[in-house]
Amino acid sequence: MSQNTQILLKRQSAGVPVAADFETTTAPMPAAGEGELLCETLYLSLDPYLRGKISGRHLSGAILPGDLMAGEAISRVVDSKHADFAPGDLIRAHTGWQSHSTLPAAEARRVDPSLAPLSTFLGVLGMPGLTAYAGLLRLGEPVAGDTVLVSAASGAVGSMVGQIAMQKGCRAIGIAGAPEKCAWVKDTAGFADCVSYKTGNLREQLDECSPDGFDLYFDNVGGDTLQAAMERLRLGARVVLCGLMAQYNTTEMPPGPNPAWIIKARATVRGMVVYDHEDLRETFVKEVSGWLREGKIHYLEDRTSGLENAAEAFSRLMRGDNVGKAIVVVGDE
């Protein structure tokens, strides 16, 4: 076997990350110790929370210059020193931006390729899907007939929030950037409407597609989009705060909406962190993979080939120029 290719953080990004913030290195091929697995990476997931880790502001810990870039991946077991796994097994684990990895078997989660395409275990059936599922159903408490608004609606989390809401009898409205993203959200994902904050007045468009406001708002961005949504909550509305795309690239924490909006709507606002909802994973995979096989769930993948292109793909994701779940194809299935 050859060497292990790794991508390290070179320096803390200022603003939107650029490829020069990262560097590619090679290391000797690792070997599995007792109780460990040696794996080859097939699909690497790129997610916005990584930007928070680079700033040292994410609750899962910091990535420092010189560190291997973190990230979840789907891998194939090459060598196993644990009775529960054998070469050829497919697993999901936080193995980072590298072509090969070793890890304790306890940190690997088996994925079942008969349920859905492998890469979906990083997207609609993975962390973004579970975020949408648990955040919407457990924290958002949707009721059939609710009008559900979601931002970053063409993204991995947002598109699932709307589609799960529709499965539960709700009306889904999206907010996205580029008009082609909005078109996909409406025409393919089947949302009742999707407004673009880039091509018109956000508040006017929201008022147009739901003059009475919203029963549930699932926020992936914060900033002015959150403000506009808070102004339009119906009585008893629920708000799920899940992502802060508007401030991941900033150095300062901007203020948020005035508390009067929450009081006025007698709203319930909850903070969502997916790690708290691991107990729902099995139910989630079962229910959503069923919908997926029935053709009820649509998803987009923004695929990049080659680990060496991961940094540029991450930069594109953080500029909002991706369309769908950002995946790097690292190895061959």
Place this chain on the structure above:
Amino acid sequence: MSQNTQILLKRQSAGVPVAADFETTTAPMPAAGEGELLCETLYLSLDPYLRGKISGRHLSGAILPGDLMAGEAISRVVDSKHADFAPGDLIRAHTGWQSHSTLPAAEARRVDPSLAPLSTFLGVLGMPGLTAYAGLLRLGEPVAGDTVLVSAASGAVGSMVGQIAMQKGCRAIGIAGAPEKCAWVKDTAGFADCVSYKTGNLREQLDECSPDGFDLYFDNVGGDTLQAAMERLRLGARVVLCGLMAQYNTTEMPPGPNPAWIIKARATVRGMVVYDHEDLRETFVKEVSGWLREGKIHYLEDRTSGLENAAEAFSRLMRGDNVGKAIVVVGDE
């Protein structure tokens, strides 16, 4: 009978209301029509939400220049044209800033003077008490052992929040302004601690009295106090947003805390409006009047004698110079 004394709003206040924003007038003594009561006002309640009505920003509607000032009062029935009430009955109703009033019997709520002193039906057993009771118990979901933080802790709502929390096995910490208010909160109301935002660094003092943060924050003020509390939420914390004292006198809506604080703590934040919790009134009066008779609940009244002094008393309340529930003694028990 002589005339009815009334206090009208003369002009919309700019900033903190002053006595010159109001004017005293006299009107002919009214008479009870069919199904109505004629009442003489005994105790008039002054509450911060009235400032919002003067700005036209309160959800219960605006008070315009020329209007009778609104407010809840305890009154004695002088004449009744309704079978359910007789002269001498004691009632609670939104009769406004006047010495006498007529109102449909359906708008009057009987109060039972055997339970507690009459004026408490405007304070600990009235709207502020119900606000504290329903806000804390229904929206805050306190658990025995929780550390509960409340702002405006010597106020009518805040002092009850802490005392009810203690009855439920929680540890109560208060925030108040003047040191003598803090002293009352600690020494008489029995809070574990009460910090003054006027005599020291609020954040340092909060960290000192609860280094691990707070399980529940009941906010009566908004502004920087809310910000400081949001930075100190424990995992799974609950926040009840109830009052906005910091912005009642302003013309602009200041921003609020960044949503990241809610996400970080996986907090649940709820907006409280007391009108939604009228169904709890009976349970509340029964439970709290029991505690009151057992000497478990302490309260302060900031009494002003004479309807003609109501405007100055309201100004004092809105400057935060009152100590305890603001009551105007209008008539003799």
